[in-house]
Amino acid sequence: MLKVILLKLFGRFFPKEEAISPYRINYKSYYNAGFKAVFFDIDNTLVPYDAKANDEAKELFKELREMGFKTCLISNNCKKRTATFAKDVDSSFTYKSKKPSPDAYIRAARHLDVKVNEVIFFGDQLFTDIWGANNAGMYSILVERIGEDVLTQIKLKRYLEKPVLKAYEYVKSN
Ligand SMILES: [Mg+2]
Secondary structure, three states, X not given: OHHHHHHHHHHHXXXXXXXXXXXXXXXXXXXXXXXXXXXXOOEOOOEOOOOOOOHHXXXXXXXXXXHOOEEEEEOOOOHHHHHHHHHHHOOEEEOXXXXXXXXXXXXXXXXXOOOHHHEEEEEOOHHHHHHHHHHHOOEEEEEOOOOOOOOHHHHHHHHHHHHHHHHHHHHHHO
């Protein structure tokens, strides 16, 4: 009963899966399961807030491309930050994406000629990344954030995430 209520209240914020890091994923198994694209949040998901693309990130995108995946960065950050990162990892991107609105996610999928249910999305925040991916009908994976939260609004959201994460843990284990 509690599970049903929690799902009703918070289910839209729940990721389909949790993972430690987007760098420790068996992408091949997702490819074999029919997924065709991998979308990512940038800040605190791939690198710390506002950090440049490092070798690990560049290598990951190269591997994904070689595997046959299309990639896109869905960021709420500005054009300069997002475009620079995207150029470094050689990926499509959308900036000022207004997550959790599903619009940017859906437009990006259309642009890359994949269906929304063929896209895996990685992000570190429930109320922007995961909610947005769920809204768009994508397969959402919550990862542990890299680095510290810099913006006050993100710190606040992090605080509000706590009860939702508790609810998620309960639903998962019951
Ligand atoms: Mg983030």
